[in-house]
Amino acid sequence: MYRLSVSIIFINRTLFPRILVKLGSKKSESGNRVKDFYIKEYKKLFLIPLILFLISGAILFNTYNKTGEAIRRDVSLKGGISVTINLGYDDMPGLEKFLFDKFPDSSIHLRTIGSTNNVAGIIIEASDIDEDALIDAIKEKITLTKNNYSVETMGSSLGDSFFKQMFVAVLLAFVSMGVVFQIYFKNIYATLAALFSAFMDIFITLGIMDILGVRLTAGGIAAYLMLIGYSIDTSILISTKLLKDRTDEISKAIFGAMKTGFTMSAAGIAATGVSFLLTNNTTLKQIMLILIVGLIIDLLTTWIGNVAFLRYYLEKKHGQN
Amino acid sequence: MGKIKSLLGNWRIWIYLVFFVITLLAINPNPFIEGVTIRTVASNSSAFNAGMSSPSPSDAPMSRERIEKINNIPVKSVEEFEKIISNFPKNTTLTIKTSESTYSLLFTSKEKLGLSVYEAPKSNIILGLDLQGGTRVVLQPEKKLSTDDMGILLDNMKRRIDVFGLTDTVVRSSSDLTGNQFIIIEVAGANEEEVKDLLAKQGKFEAKIGNETTFLGGKDITYVCRTAECSGIDPQQGCQKYAEGYACAFRFSISLSKAAAERQANITNNLGVSYNQYGEGYLDKPLDLYLDDVLVDSLQISSELKGSASTDISISGSGAGRDRSAAIKDAQQNMKQLQTVLITGSLPVKLDIIKTDNLSPSLGKEFLANAILISFLSIIAVTLVVIIRYRRVKIAIPIITIITSEILLILGVAALLKQNLDIAGIAGIIVAIGTGVDDQIVITDEILGHETEKDSKYLSWKQKIKKAFFIVFAAYFATIAAMTPLLFAGAGLLKGFAVTTIIGVTNGVFITRPAFAEMMRALIEEK
Numbered sequence: 001m002y003r004l005s006v007s008i009i010f011i012n013r014t015l016f017p018r019i020l021v022k023l024g025s026k027k028s029e030s031g032n033r034v035k036d037f038y039i040k041e042y043k044k045l046f047l048i049p050l051i052l053f054l055i056s057g058a059i060l061f062n063t064y065n066k067t068g069e070a071i072r073r074d075v076s077l078k079g080g081i082s083v084t085i086n087l088g089y090d091d092m093p094g095l096e097k098f099l100f101d102k103f104p105d106s107s108i109h110l111r112t113i114g115s116t117n118n119v120a121g122i123i124i125e126a127s128d129i130d131e132d133a134l135i136d137a138i139k140e141k142i143t144l145t146k147n148n149y150s151v152e153t154m155g156s157s158l159g160d161s162f163f164k165q166m167f168v169a170v171l172l173a174f175v176s177m178g179v180v181f182q183i184y185f186k187n188i189y190a191t192l193a194a195l196f197s198a199f200m201d202i203f204i205t206l207g208i209m210d211i212l213g214v215r216l217t218a219g220g221i222a223a224y225l226m227l228i229g230y231s232i233d234t235s236i237l238i239s240t241k242l243l244k245d246r247t248d249e250i251s252k253a254i255f256g257a258m259k260t261g262f263t264m265s266a267a268g269i270a271a272t273g274v275s276f277l278l279t280n281n282t283t284l285k286q287i288m289l290i291l292i293v294g295l296i297i298d299l300l301t302t303w304i305g306n307v308a309f310l311r312y313y314l315e316k317k318h319g320q321n
Numbered sequence: 322m323g324k325i326k327s328l329l330g331n332w333r334i335w336i337y338l339v340f341f342v343i344t345l346l347a348i349n350p351n352p353f354i355e356g357v358t359i360r361t362v363a364s365n366s367s368a369f370n371a372g373m374s375s376p377s378p379s380d381a382p383m384s385r386e387r388i389e390k391i392n393n394i395p396v397k398s399v400e401e402f403e404k405i406i407s408n409f410p411k412n413t414t415l416t417i418k419t420s421e422s423t424y425s426l427l428f429t430s431k432e433k434l435g436l437s438v439y440e441a442p443k444s445n446i447i448l449g450l451d452l453q454g455g456t457r458v459v460l461q462p463e464k465k466l467s468t469d470d471m472g473i474l475l476d477n478m479k480r481r482i483d484v485f486g487l488t489d490t491v492v493r494s495s496s497d498l499t500g501n502q503f504i505i506i507e508v509a510g511a512n513e514e515e516v517k518d519l520l521a522k523q524g525k526f527e528a529k530i531g532n533e534t535t536f537l538g539g540k541d542i543t544y545v546c547r548t549a550e551c552s553g554i555d556p557q558q559g560c561q562k563y564a565e566g567y568a569c570a571f572r573f574s575i576s577l578s579k580a581a582a583e584r585q586a587n588i589t590n591n592l593g594v595s596y597n598q599y600g601e602g603y604l605d606k607p608l609d610l611y612l613d614d615v616l617v618d619s620l621q622i623s624s625e626l627k628g629s630a631s632t633d634i635s636i637s638g639s640g641a642g643r644d645r646s647a648a649i650k651d652a653q654q655n656m657k658q659l660q661t662v663l664i665t666g667s668l669p670v671k672l673d674i675i676k677t678d679n680l681s682p683s684l685g686k687e688f689l690a691n692a693i694l695i696s697f698l699s700i701i702a703v704t705l706v707v708i709i710r711y712r713r714v715k716i717a718i719p720i721i722t723i724i725t726s727e728i729l730l731i732l733g734v735a736a737l738l739k740q741n742l743d744i745a746g747i748a749g750i751i752v753a754i755g756t757g758v759d760d761q762i763v764i765t766d767e768i769l770g771h772e773t774e775k776d777s778k779y780l781s782w783k784q785k786i787k788k789a790f791f792i793v794f795a796a797y798f799a800t801i802a803a804m805t806p807l808l809f810a811g812a813g814l815l816k817g818f819a820v821t822t823i824i825g826v827t828n829g830v831f832i833t834r835p836a837f838a839e840m841m842r843a844l845i846e847e848k
Contacts, residue, residue: 086684121684131677147454147683155675158459162811165498169806176802184795218811219745222818225807226752229800233759236795244791260766263710264759270702271755275695281688284695287748 039251046308049300053200056207063210071206074215077163079156080107080127081134084282086148088119095122095141102137103129109215113280123282127156166221173225174199177232185239193309194235197301201231204301205294212289219283223290230268230295234261234302242310250311258303268295324843337836340828341726344733349383350444355395356387357402357438359419360489360509366435371426373417373436376489379739382442387420402438406431445736449743449817452689454682455509458517460672462502470669471502478504478520481665485519485657495813498806504672505813521674524662527611530588530622535608539666541581543632546574547660554652555637560645567648571656572637575663582630590628610636612662613671636663692747699751700724703758711765719840720761723833727757730828731821738824745818753825756800760829761837764789768841786838797830 038045064070075082089095096110106129113121122142126134131153138144154162174195181191202224209216241257242250269292276288328334362368362375376385388396392415396402409415415428428434450457466474471494482490487508495503506520526538536542546552552573554560560569577585592604602624610618618638638659640652700721707717731750735742767789800822807819 084681084684086681086687147681150679150681150684152678152680153676155673158461158675158811161497161499161501162814165810166815168498169810172806173803176805177799180795180798180802184798218815219748219818222745222748222807222815225803226755226822229752229756229796229803230759232799232803233756233796236792236799237763240788240792240795256766256770260762260770263706263762263766266710267703267706267758267762268755270706271699271751271758274698274702275751278691278695278698280691281744283744284692284748 035251035255039254042304042308042311045304049197049200049204049297049305052204052207052297052300056204059207059210072210072215073159073163074109074217075125075127075154075159076152076218077159077166077216077221078127079154079159080125081129081131082152082154083122083124083126083134083138084150084152085122085124085138085142085144087121087142089122089142090119092119092122098141099124099126099137103134111282113282120280162218166218170202170221170225170228173228177228181232181236181239184236185243187239187243189313190239190243190310193306193313194232194239196309197235197298197306198228198231200301200305201294201298202227204297205290208293208297209290214286214289217283217286220286220290223287223294226287227291227294227298230291231298231302234264234298235306237261237264238302238306239310242307242314250314254307261303262299265295265299328839328843331839333835333839337726337832340730340832344730347733347737348444348446348729349381349736351383352443354383354387354441354443355397356389356420356441357396357399358382358385358387358441359436360439361435361437361487363435363437363486367426367429367433368417368424368436371417371424372422373419373424381445381736381739382447383445385442387441388417388436388438389420390418392416393418399438399440406434406436446732447736447739447741448685448689449741449746450507450509450678450680450685451744452685452692452742453509454680454685455507456516457508457676457678457680458506458520458674459676460504460506460521461675462504463671463673465500466502466670474668474670475504477665477668478506481519481524481661482506482508482516484661484664485516487516496809497813498810503675517674517677519658519661521672522658522662523613523668523671524665525611525613525667526659526662529609529611530585530592530604531606533588535585535588536577536581537666538663541578542575542663543578544576545660545663552656552660554649558637560648563641566641566643567645568639568641569645569648569652570637570639571652572635573656573660574633574635577632577634579630579632582632586628586630589622589626592622592627594624594627608634610638612659617659688744692744696728696747696751699754707758707762711769715844716765716841719837719844720758720765722840723761723837724754724757727754727825727828727833730832731825734824734828735821738820740820740824741817742821743817745815746821749818749821750825752822753829756796756826757829757833760793760796760834763792764834764838765841768838768845782842789838790834793830793834797826800826 060070063072092110092112096108099108099110103126106126108124108126108129111123111125112119113123124134124138131151135144135151177198178191178195181194182188185191205224205227209220214220237260238254238257241253248256272288272291272295276285276292279285279288359373359376362373373386388402390396391402391405394405396405409428411429413428415426415434417424417426426434462474475492475494479490479492482492489509491505491507491509493505495505497503506516508516524538528535528537553571555570555572558570560567589604592606594602594604596602604622604624604627606622608620608622609616610620618636620635620637636659638652638655640648640650640655642648642651703724704717704721707720708714711717728750731753732742734740735746740746764786767785804819804822807815808823
């Protein structure tokens with residue numbers, strides 16, 4: 001399930017420097033054409049994040065229709081038991097079938113740490129199950145010692161309220177960031193544009209996570225909060241350049257900011273990419289995956305979405321272009 | 322040389338250096354430290370009587386008492402400690418040399434020694450449970466408690482844990498955005514699953530004859546015997562085999578307060594006496610023992626006790642298991658729990674267990690080693706991006722310097738605030754570093770970008786920095802705004818993440834970012 005996203009990182013890690021070099025080098029013919037298109041047809045380009053936004057909405061709606069909730073949560077946000085076993089095991093399908101047969105009424109998910117060929121650890125998540133019964137059943141297949149496994153249980157009421165509160169925390173983050181943005185730029189249009197592009201970023205990333213089959217964990221919510229922060233950072237950058245200290249024509253200002261913004265995102269994607277590939281902790285892995293996808297989507301929502309809003313605003317207000 | 326001189330003349334650099342030194346002192350790293358650190362000294366054990374004591378939870382890890390030698394044999398690991406103690410001849414003198422003192426005591430058995438130890442920490446960074454292993458239990462009171470009641474509850478729980486014999490335990494209250502109250506108990510290092518039953522018990526102990534209460538746990542009981550002479554597996558009843566396994570009986574004696582003894586005398590005075598087949602006389606009604614309103618045992622009262630204000634009573638109960646040794650262990654565990662609640666009395670409210678975590682120490686160790694590796698490689702990855710973008714290795718130098726020192730600064734402040742570093746905290750560090758790199762790129766571009774523009778001549782150094790810091794501070798306030806709700810949400814389970822992020826970005830804007838700008842100035846102006 002992670003393989004798809006791994007290739008995304010590789011593409012981007014190799015593509016990024018090239019794009020950056022291109023932006024920085026003497027203008028080539030093709031480079032110019034892309035730039036001209038980007039500057040002239042910004043309204044058409046806006047369709048890209050908009051379509052992704054709509055597709056994501058359709059995906060989440062479909063999940064909602066199927067499961068009754070738009071965002072699939074793991075046991076840390078829903079209640080249940082998570083057992084992490086620090087051992088390799090070569091018969092995962094066998095273990096899966098054994099547990100399914102033993103507990104037909106429970107919902108059980110098995111995941112592995114490491115690669116498919118070299119399983120370094122197993123994570124078993126289950127709800128509607130007795131902790132001792134589950135551990136006893138696992139012991140029939142795997143030797144558990146006091147030291148080689150962790151068990152985490154989350155009461156369903158706490159899981160539920162935790163999820164709701166995190167939702168509130170995200171909302172509060174949006175509102176308070178909006179306040180900060182408004183105080184800084186004193187321009188409600190720029191504030192709404194920044195918030196909307198951050199929202200699009202999160203929303204599209206949620207859709208992609210759904211396709212990848214990733215269940216949201218408590219750590220994942222932290223990742224979305226971070227993502228809002230990063231997205232607002234790039235919005236602050238472009239808003240400063242377009243609204244606050246403009247001395248150049250608009251295209252120069254945009255490309256200047258873009259150079260900085262792309263370097264920021266490339267640094268972020270490089271760091272989270274390395275962490276995603278190498279971490280042995282599932283919480284961190286999910287945080288990193290959300291950040292990688294989110295940072296890539298942020299390139300679209302900021303440099304196409306947010307820029308389009310701001311330019312439209314400037315055009316209406318001053319007739320500038 | 323002149324470059325360094327001009328840097329050292331700048332107060333921003335000095336603030337940075339001073340904080341850096343404070344941080345190192347706070348972390349106090351010593352990778353060469355050897356020995357084992359004392360986790361617990363059981364009360365009334367031989368180590369306790371020799372003057373050794375458990376560390377207080379507020380002691381910094383590096384200042385805790387460390388065992389260096391036992392009878393002049395150096396102790397380097399927990400395994401070595403166990404080996405030395407297990408092979409030691411009984412009834413000989415043991416000399417323990419610690420980082421603070423030397424103790425001499427008579428060694429009788431490993432259990433009597435009462436020492437539990439863990440590998441000596443190599444710095445003051447306190448690792449969270451998910452990185453060092455341990456047990457966490459989150460409880461929720463059935464009804465809302467006032468601040469005073471919550472204080473009483475926490476005190477009682479701490480006492481319970483203490484009496485039960487666990488230290489290095491943190492008991493704290495927490496709440497969430499909707500005002501729900503939680504009690505979080507963390508036992509570091511060990512897998513102590515059995516504590517969760519003890520903690521969740523309200524511990525309301527009642528002894529009744531008929532409908533009349535004779536005594537209650539806590540205040541009516543003046544002494545609970547816990548030594549082998551008057552507590553343990555009942556030698557008369559012992560263990561018995563059943564179809565499902567074994568069951569073992571335990572007993573221990575307690576002393577009642579005078580008032581309770583007299584109450585009992587009054588009640589028993591009105592009871593009749595009946596005799597069994599062996600001619601032994603018993604009172605009509607038994608003494609019923611209730612724990613949290615559940616009948617746990619019913620004791621026949623000998624006819625001699627009728628109307629007597631006897632203060633000594635023997636309490637009994639049982640435990641069961643698949644085999645004999647499991648049944649004995651269960652009985653002993655039940656006895657220990659009952660003794661604990663009899664001593665500490667009942668909690669003001671019923672508690673529900675809403676979350677338990679048993680975290681493996683070996684898994685935690687692997688996570689930690691891995692976290693260090695990925696931090697290192699992430700720094701390299703970021704450096705590569707910076708070098709590719711600016712085509713100047715020189716610009717990478719201040720950026721790497723700042724990233725590395727920012728990680729240390731976060732760890733140092735966390736150590737000073739005694740904030741645990743858990744996996745969520747590591748994620749927070751990574752975010753803070755990411756934001757830091759973003760800011761540095763903004764600053765670098767403001768400085769370098771204007772260099773090539775026509776108007777750069779009109780922009781002074783100060784103006785360039787002002788422009789950059791406009792963006793840096795906006796981003797800072799936005800991050801703080803995003804993280805603050807997390808500090809209070811959901812029983813504080815993601816607090817570690819929010820705290821490290823806030824520490825990191827705050828250090829960044831006030832300490833490292835100004836220093837970075839100065840370093841860049843030194844680099845650029847030199848040309």
